Amino acid sequence: MIRSKAVDVLVWLAVLPVAAWAVVRTAGWTPVWQWVPLVAFTPYVAALSVVTLLLAAALRRRTAAAVALVASVALAAAVLPGTSPTATRPPGRRGCGCSRRT
Structure with missing residues (x-):
């Protein structure tokens, strides 16, 4: 197994941005209008967090893998509720009413 400082730095450079994104999303910070897009x-970063978790685990960097695991779980908690069919609209309503003629 490769044990070098350069590999450690590269693994942490992959894990830390994902962990920072997870902190911002789970802390409930309201983004400034420039950050809204x-x-x-976030769903793409959640998928990337799994890749960084696998990378850190494959290279046997336990601390980095633990941080990536926590970030993956936090991002999954932020993304998965939005995949429910009733997550974006209240019960009993269909659509947004944009095409309804009045």
Whole structure:
């Protein structure tokens, strides 16, 4: 197994941005209007967090893998409720009413 400082740095450079994104999403910070489009990329970052978890685990960096695991769980908690069919609209309503003629 490769044990070098360069590999350690590269693994942490992959894990830390994902962990920072998870902290921002789970802390409930309201993004400034310039950051709102970036928040839409959270599902992609959640998928990337699994990749960083696998990378850290494959390279046997336990601390980095633990941080990536926590970030993956936090991002999954932020993303998975939005996949429910009733998550975006209240019960009993269909659609947004945009095409309804009045």
